[in-house]
Amino acid sequence: MEFFERFAIPHPSPAIYASMVAIGLTVIAIIAGLTYFKKWGYLWREWLTTVDHKRIGIMYLISALLMLFRGGADAIMMRAQLSMPENKLLDAQHYNEIFTTHGVVMIMFMAMPFIMALMNFVVPLQIGARDVAFPRLNALSFWLFFMGAMLFNISFVIGGSPDAGWTSYFPLAGTEFSESVGTNYYMIALQIAGIGTLATGINFMTTILKMRAPGMTLMKMPMFTWSAFITNIIIVFAFPVLTVALAMGTLDRLFASNFFTTNNGGMDMLWANLFWVWGHPEVYILVLPAFGIYSEIISTFARRNLYGYKSMVASMVIISLLSFLVWVHHFFTMGQGAFVNSIFSITTMAIAVPTGVKIFNWLFTLWKGKIVITTPMLYSLLFIPLFTIGGVTGVMLGMSAADYQYHNTMFLVAHFHLVIIPGVVFAMLAGLTYYWPKMFGFMLNERLGKLSAWIISISTLVAFIPMFFSGLDGQARRMYTYSEQAGFTMWNMISFVGAAGLAIGFALIVYNIYYSIRYAPRDIGSDPWDARSLEWATHSPVPEYNFAIVPNVDSTEAFWDAKKKGHKLFKGELEKIHMPNNSPIPFIMSSIFFVWGFSFVFAMWIPLIIATIGIFGCMAYQSFEKDHGRYISVEEIKETEEKLGGPTV
C-alpha cells in the first residue's frame, strides 16, 4: 500500500473525485466502443501508425480542440470563483492549480498543436509536395506532443496538479515551496512535448527549403508557407533554451542541484530569464502562422492578390530577429536598473513597426477589393480592431516606467488575452473553417459559423475589457478571492458573463460541426472558396499522394493563374509515385516516453531505466530497419483520380 500512497492527490475535492470517475468511464466507453464496432485495426492502420502529413494534421487538430475544452473548463471555473467577493467555489490551492493548468494547456497543448495542425495539413499542399521531408519524424513529433499533453493532463488525478503558475517561477517552483509532484509533471511533460516541437521545426524547415514544386522560388511561396518557414526557424532557435531550462529545473527538483535555488550559489531569477528567452519568441511562434492564415484568407475574400508581398516577408524576417531581443520586458520589475529596462523598452517598441507594416498591408489588400463576407473573412475582419486593443495596451506595458503600475495586475491579463484570442484563436478558427472542406470534403454551415464568430468576438470584449479597469484599480492576477470593499465585484461579474458567452460561442462551433456532418452538401467540388494557392488545385478530400502530377509554378498564385490566365499547372504524364510506408515506431516510442515521463515524475528509478533502454531500443531498431517505401502504380492513380472526379483545373 505504501507504494501507492505517492499517487494520492495532496489536496482532493469532490470535483476531482468526480473527474476521476468521469475519466475512468470515458476510457471504458472508448475501449468498449472500439471493440464493439471492431475499429481497433482501422485505428491502428489508418491513424496510430500513419505518416501521412494530412492525417497527422487532423490528429493535431482533434487534440487541440480537446485541449481547448479542457483549458476552457479551467477558465470558466476561475471566472466563476471570482464573479463574487469571498466566493467559496474554489479554495486558494485549487485556484492556483487551475490557473497554472489553464495557462500551460492553452499555450502548449491548444495553441501549439492548432498551428501544427494547419502547418502539417497546408504547407506540403501549398508547396506542391507529396509529404514533409521526414514523414516518420513528423509522426514522432505528433506522438511526443500527444504523450506530453496526456502526461500533463493526468496530473490532477494522479499525484496533484502543478500550482506554480504557467511560468513556474523559482523559488516558488522549487521543492521548498512546491512539495507535491505537480511541478515535476510540468517540467517533464513540457520536455517531452518540446522535443516533438523541435523535431517539427527541423522537419518543416527542410521541407520548405528542399521540397517545393518546380518553379516555386522562395519569393513565389504563398504567404502562409512563408510564415510557417519563419516560425519554424524561431522554433529551432528558441526551443533549445526551454529544453535546457527545464532540464536544469528538473535537476533542481529531483537531484537537489542548485541552479535556481536561493542559496549555494543558485540564482532563482535565472529561471525567469531563461523562461522568457524562450517565452517571447514563443509568442511569435504562435502569432506568425496566424498572420499567415489571415494573409491567405484576406487575399482570397478581397479577391485581390496580397498587397506588399515583399514587405510582408521582410517584416516577418525582422520580427524573427527582434523577437529574440525583447524578453526582459516580461520582468521589468525584477530589479535590473533603468539602463537595462530602457534598452528592452526600445526593442519592444521597435517590434511594433514590422507588425504595423503587416496590418497596413492587409488594409491595403482590402482597399478596393471586392470583399466577400464569409465566416473565415469575418474572423479576419473582427481580428483587426480587437487585436489593436491588445496591441495598444501592449505598448503601454512596454514602457518600463509605467509597467511598475501594471505589472502582475489584471491589466496584463486583459492585454495578453486580447492579443492571443484575436491573434491566434480567431486565426485558428478562421483557418479551421477555411480548410475544413479540404480536410473533410464538406463545408461548415456559414450561418452558424458567422453567429459563433460574432458571439465569440463580443464575449471576448465583455470578458476582458473589465479586467483593464479592475487591474488599474489594483486587482492582482492569480488572487483567488477579494473582499467586497475592494470594489472589484462589478468588473468581475461582467467578466464572468463574458466567459459564459465564450463558452456558448465554442459550444456553437461544436454544434456546427455536428450539424454540418449531418446536413452539409457533399458536392462542393475542390475549390469552394474560389481560392488562389496550390492546396485548392487538388481534390477534396485530398488523395494520399496530394497531386497526381507535380504542379508547375511561376507566380505566388499559381492556381489563380491556372484558373484565370490559362497557366498550365500540371504538365507531363502520370508516373508511378514513391510514398513512405506506415510505421508503428513513432507511436510505440512515444508511448514508452510516456512511461519514462511518468516514472521520472514520481522518481521511480527502475521503471525509468527500463523505459530509457526501451527508447534507445526503438532508435536502434529504426536505424537498422531497411524500408525503402512503396510505389503507387499509374493504374491505381488513374482509378483514384477517376473516383474523385477527374482533373481539377
Add this chain to the structure above:
Amino acid sequence: MKELFPIKQVMGFIFSLVLTAVALAVYFFDMSFTAGMTILLVTAFIQAGLQLVMFMHAGESEDKAHIYTNVYYGIFIAIVTILGTLLTMVWGYV
C-alpha cells in the same frame, strides 16, 4: 596517387588533435581562471568551426548559403542571449 590522398582532411584532423591537446593543457598547467577559460573558449569555437566546415561538409553542397545563413543566425542569437542575460542579471543589476 597524390590527387587521391585527402591531404586537407588529414591536416584538419591533426589540427583538431592539436586543439584538443591545447585545451587539455588547462587541466595540467597551473593558470588563472580567466586564462584557462579564455583558452577553453577559443579552442572550443575553433574546434566547432573546424568540425562543421571540414568534417560535416558545410560549404560543399548547393545548400551552402542556407547552411551558413542558419549558422550566422544561430551565432547572432546565442551572442544576444548570453550578453543580454549577463547585462540583465549581472552588469545592469542594481
